[in-house]
Amino acid sequence: MSELLSKATELDAADPLAALRSRFVLDDVVYLDGNSLGALPAGVAERLQDVVRREWGELRIRSWDESGWWTAPERIGDRIAPLVGAAPGQVVVGDSTSVNVFKALVAAVRIAREGDGAVERDEILVDATTFPTDGYIAESAARMTGCALRPVRPEEVPAALGPRTAAVLLNHVDYRSGRLFDLPGLTAAVHAVGAVAVWDLCHSAGALPVELDAHGVDLAVGCTYKFLNGGPGAPAYLYVRHGLQERFDTPLPGWNSHVEPFGMRPGYTPAAGAVRGRVGTPEILSLLALDAALDVWEGVDIAAVRRKSLALTDFFLECVARYVPEGAVECVTPLAHEERGSQIALRHERAGEVMRALTARGVVGDFRHPDVLRFGFTPLYVGFADTERAARTLAETLPA
Amino acid sequence: MSELLSKATELDAADPLAALRSRFVLDDVVYLDGNSLGALPAGVAERLQDVVRREWGELRIRSWDESGWWTAPERIGDRIAPLVGAAPGQVVVGDSTSVNVFKALVAAVRIAREGDGAVERDEILVDATTFPTDGYIAESAARMTGCALRPVRPEEVPAALGPRTAAVLLNHVDYRSGRLFDLPGLTAAVHAVGAVAVWDLCHSAGALPVELDAHGVDLAVGCTYKFLNGGPGAPAYLYVRHGLQERFDTPLPGWNSHVEPFGMRPGYTPAAGAVRGRVGTPEILSLLALDAALDVWEGVDIAAVRRKSLALTDFFLECVARYVPEGAVECVTPLAHEERGSQIALRHERAGEVMRALTARGVVGDFRHPDVLRFGFTPLYVGFADTERAARTLAETLPA
Numbered sequence: 001m002s003e004l005l006s007k008a009t010e011l012d013a014a015d016p017l018a019a020l021r022s023r024f025v026l027d028d029v030v031y032l033d034g035n036s037l038g039a040l041p042a043g044v045a046e047r048l049q050d051v052v053r054r055e056w057g058e059l060r061i062r063s064w065d066e067s068g069w070w071t072a073p074e075r076i077g078d079r080i081a082p083l084v085g086a087a088p089g090q091v092v093v094g095d096s097t098s099v100n101v102f103k104a105l106v107a108a109v110r111i112a113r114e115g116d117g118a119v120e121r122d123e124i125l126v127d128a129t130t131f132p133t134d135g136y137i138a139e140s141a142a143r144m145t146g147c148a149l150r151p152v153r154p155e156e157v158p159a160a161l162g163p164r165t166a167a168v169l170l171n172h173v174d175y176r177s178g179r180l181f182d183l184p185g186l187t188a189a190v191h192a193v194g195a196v197a198v199w200d201l202c203h204s205a206g207a208l209p210v211e212l213d214a215h216g217v218d219l220a221v222g223c224t225y226k227f228l229n230g231g232p233g234a235p236a237y238l239y240v241r242h243g244l245q246e247r248f249d250t251p252l253p254g255w256n257s258h259v260e261p262f263g264m265r266p267g268y269t270p271a272a273g274a275v276r277g278r279v280g281t282p283e284i285l286s287l288l289a290l291d292a293a294l295d296v297w298e299g300v301d302i303a304a305v306r307r308k309s310l311a312l313t314d315f316f317l318e319c320v321a322r323y324v325p326e327g328a329v330e331c332v333t334p335l336a337h338e339e340r341g342s343q344i345a346l347r348h349e350r351a352g353e354v355m356r357a358l359t360a361r362g363v364v365g366d367f368r369h370p371d372v373l374r375f376g377f378t379p380l381y382v383g384f385a386d387t388e389r390a391a392r393t394l395a396e397t398l399p400a
Numbered sequence: 401m402s403e404l405l406s407k408a409t410e411l412d413a414a415d416p417l418a419a420l421r422s423r424f425v426l427d428d429v430v431y432l433d434g435n436s437l438g439a440l441p442a443g444v445a446e447r448l449q450d451v452v453r454r455e456w457g458e459l460r461i462r463s464w465d466e467s468g469w470w471t472a473p474e475r476i477g478d479r480i481a482p483l484v485g486a487a488p489g490q491v492v493v494g495d496s497t498s499v500n501v502f503k504a505l506v507a508a509v510r511i512a513r514e515g516d517g518a519v520e521r522d523e524i525l526v527d528a529t530t531f532p533t534d535g536y537i538a539e540s541a542a543r544m545t546g547c548a549l550r551p552v553r554p555e556e557v558p559a560a561l562g563p564r565t566a567a568v569l570l571n572h573v574d575y576r577s578g579r580l581f582d583l584p585g586l587t588a589a590v591h592a593v594g595a596v597a598v599w600d601l602c603h604s605a606g607a608l609p610v611e612l613d614a615h616g617v618d619l620a621v622g623c624t625y626k627f628l629n630g631g632p633g634a635p636a637y638l639y640v641r642h643g644l645q646e647r648f649d650t651p652l653p654g655w656n657s658h659v660e661p662f663g664m665r666p667g668y669t670p671a672a673g674a675v676r677g678r679v680g681t682p683e684i685l686s687l688l689a690l691d692a693a694l695d696v697w698e699g700v701d702i703a704a705v706r707r708k709s710l711a712l713t714d715f716f717l718e719c720v721a722r723y724v725p726e727g728a729v730e731c732v733t734p735l736a737h738e739e740r741g742s743q744i745a746l747r748h749e750r751a752g753e754v755m756r757a758l759t760a761r762g763v764v765g766d767f768r769h770p771d772v773l774r775f776g777f778t779p780l781y782v783g784f785a786d787t788e789r790a791a792r793t794l795a796e797t798l799p800a
Contacts, residue, residue, distance in 0.1 A: 025453075025457045027458070031460065033460065033461045036461055037456075037460055037461045037464075039457075039460060040452065040453075040456050040457035040460075044452060045449060045452045045453050045457070048448060048449075048452055048685070049445060049448075049449060052440065052444060052445045052448055052631075052689070053425075053440075053445050055632075056437075056440050056631060056632055057425045057439075057440035057445070058427070060431065060433065060437055060439060060440075060764070061433045061436050061437045061764065061766065062759075063632065064437075064632075069632060069633075095495065095496070095499065095680075096495070096654065096679055096680025096681055096682075096683075097680050097681070098652065098654030098655065098656075098679045098680030099495065099499060099652060099654070099679055099680060102651075102652060106544075128666065131655075131664075132655050132658070132664050132665060132666065132668075133654050133655035133656075133680060135666055135668075136653045136654065136655060136658070136668040137652065137653065137654060139653070139668060140650075140651055140652065140653050144506075144544045144545075144651060145544075151666070176664075223681070225681070231452075231456060231684070231685055232455075232456055232463065232464075232469060232681075232684035232685065233469075233681040233682045233683045233684040233685075233687070234683065234685075235683060236680070250540075251502075251540050251544060252498065252499060252502060252537065252540065253536045253537065253539070253540050254496065254498030254499070254533050254536065254537060255498065255531075255532050255533035255536060256498075256533075258532070258536070262769060263769055264531075264532055264576075264768065264769045265532060266528070266532065266535055266551070268532075268535075268536040268539060279496055279498045279499055280495075280496025280497050280498035280499060280533060280636070281496055281497070281623070281625070281632075281633040282496075282633045283496075283633045283634065283635060283683040283685075283686035284631070284632035284633040284686070285448070285631055285632065285633075285634075285683075285685045285686045285689050286683035286684070286685045286686040287633070289452070289685050359462075364460070364461065366461065368664065369662060369663055369664045
């Protein structure tokens with residue numbers, strides 16, 4: 001047994017989260033793509049059968065009340081809340097991340113312009129390296145609120161902020177590089193100029209502590225199908241902090257966000273609280289699969305998850321350094337812990353081809369255009385032996 | 401056996417669609433709420449198990465390609481297309497009805513304003529009696545496009561149209577009264593002033609022929625959980641006719657509608673065709689439950705569905721007239737076939753209480769604020785004996 005394999009075995013034996021792997025349906029594949037689609041939690045299939053056969057099939061329309069369907073978006077939001085450092089009543093689940101970015105950014109601009117007197121805020125800043133949908137939706141939000149959209153690199157945000165800034169859309173962890181940004185510092189900088197911060201948590205929630213309340217974040221959105229394992233295309237969530245809820249003026253005032261949805265009133269009066277972020281009828285089957293998936297978090301400490309995440313990515317880098325010839329790949333992810341999310345991105349000019357070969361050998365990561373091999377580490381089910389095998393297989397797979 | 405019960409038995413025996421009932425999971429309840437939540441089609445639970453256990457659980461990320469997840473919104477759209485009289489390539493599934501109303505109305509205003517020269521179109525007309533969410537969303541679409549929203553009763557639409565009209569949002573069938581509106585005539589009237597028509601098909605699709613292509617409808621939206629039986633909160637659909645697709649300028653340009661979604665381009669370039677109506681990652685579990693649910697339409701002629709729908713509602717009215725004392729309820733639904741959808745709405749001052757009592761006796765309809773008893777007739781699984789029983793039970797239930 002190689003030295004690194006022995007070390008992996010020791011690390012697995014000492015891992016306080018090791019038993020959590022049994023909460024998922026897994027095989028002998030090393031699955032390092034949980035930052036794209038989380039693995040299937042063990043209880044989901046059974047729960048969904050009950051939802052379909054009994055709640056829909058037998059109770060039918062009565063389930064909106066009797067099975068708690070109607071209030072599921074806010075109830076499940078409250079289950080996500082502790083994972084992102086939010087007190088109850090501030091997170092609501094529904095719609096896609098893209099749709100939630102639209103809600104949040106338009107609402108952010110409207111909030112920033114309130115009572116601002118002489119200052120005309122007409123600029124939205126967006127991370128220029130963001131996952132594209134955030135940029136596309138930000139462009140539309142800017143167009144529809146009469147703002148200009150200004151893409152800037154995250155490190156340039158502080159200098160770009162000013163009295164014209166209405167809202168800033170930032171990523172907590174970059175989808176390609178895995179870089180973790182300074183959420184407290186950037187939020188404070190945005191607030192210092194009177195603007196509103198919107199954070200995209202897609203690549204951080206479930207992998208590391210987010211602490212939205214503690215850092216005074218205004219609005220945040222995130223998906224639930226990556227580190228939260230909610231299933232393919234599981235509904236996204238929207239966080240609106242308590243202090244802004246009364247001022248949250250949504251561009252998508254669907255009937256589910258009405259104070260009296262079954263009153264069938266011709267005029268729109270928004271509900272109080274996180275419910276204000278709802279729009280139309282929620283996709284119940286996807287939503288309740290997510291609900292069941294969240295059971296895996298029972299008793300899990302997100303700080304322990306973060307410790308394991310860093311240990312896994314450190315160990316992966318150690319194994320890559322040992323197994324892969326120097327210069328064969330370039331690590332794009334920051335080495336400093338405080339700047340690292342829960343993935344390692346390696347640059348290789350033939351990354352697409354390398355990832356196909358790796359997948360064929362049972363190590364699944366993904367490829368991000370044009371040249372990035374992306375390896376996501378979900379601490380709930382990835383172990384150190386998996387990590388060693390991934391690096392070893394990578395070394396065997398790389399073209400000579 | 402009463403005369404009407406004998407008649408019901410004869411009608412059921414002669415019903416060419418009677419066998420379709422076996423395609424659903426039903427019990428001895430008379431389910432007249434399929435216009436709110438359609439009953440469970442027989443194959444859905446099994447299909448969803450396969451999606452969860454094999455496609456998500458075993459194939460995981462590979463299912464986006466290998467299980468056809470990525471293209472499901474347009475593929476399933478093409479399965480709905482024949483039910484609304486649309487040639488392939490014009491319907492895409494995803495998001496809620498409310499979100500699709502927003503996309504369609506904003507896009508409609510933008511189309512109407514193109515190349516219009518001197519005419520400033522700054523008004524959106526909306527059915528004043530619409531299901532509330534359409535009105536709320538129309539208000540937001542108006543606000544964000546610099547239009548005024550003008551609610552008018554459907555019969556007043558022709559007179560209200562003018563050179564300032566940008567877009568008109570109409571219901572094919574009214575959710576409360578069950579009134580069927582003149583889609584061809586109103587569409588032609590909207591076109592005559594150079595405006596764009598958006599139709600809400602929630603209460604017509606699956607119950608009667610819609611014929612979008614034949615009548616030159618511009619844009620349409622609809623839900624899939626009523627007469628299409630797609631499951632609770634199943635994703636809605638958006639129709640954009642071929643001739644307008646190049647000009648469809650969406651307010652929600654999510655990455656799923658990009659011409660090259662995995663190119664990760666910073667700039668947005670929309671895809672051609674119905675795909676342009678997509679936004680973010682689709683909620684796959686809800687979407688594929690709908691896919692399975694659409695199997696019940698195999699070999700079904702929508703004209704035959706319409707014939708049975710009218711026969712059922714005629715027979716219900718006949719039974720109500722016989723069993724219920726004159727004046728005890730008032731029928732809100734038009735008697736003329738050309739003005740009737742697939743429901744009967746009866747007004748009663750204690751409608752909420754009456755519906756609770758009916759439900760307790762195994763006849764499930766619903767109550768719409770403030771005084772409407774709503775009975776929806778889904779021709780695929782409701783029979784004439786069910787209909788007789790519903791009217792008889794209603795008579796027994798009404799307060800003396």
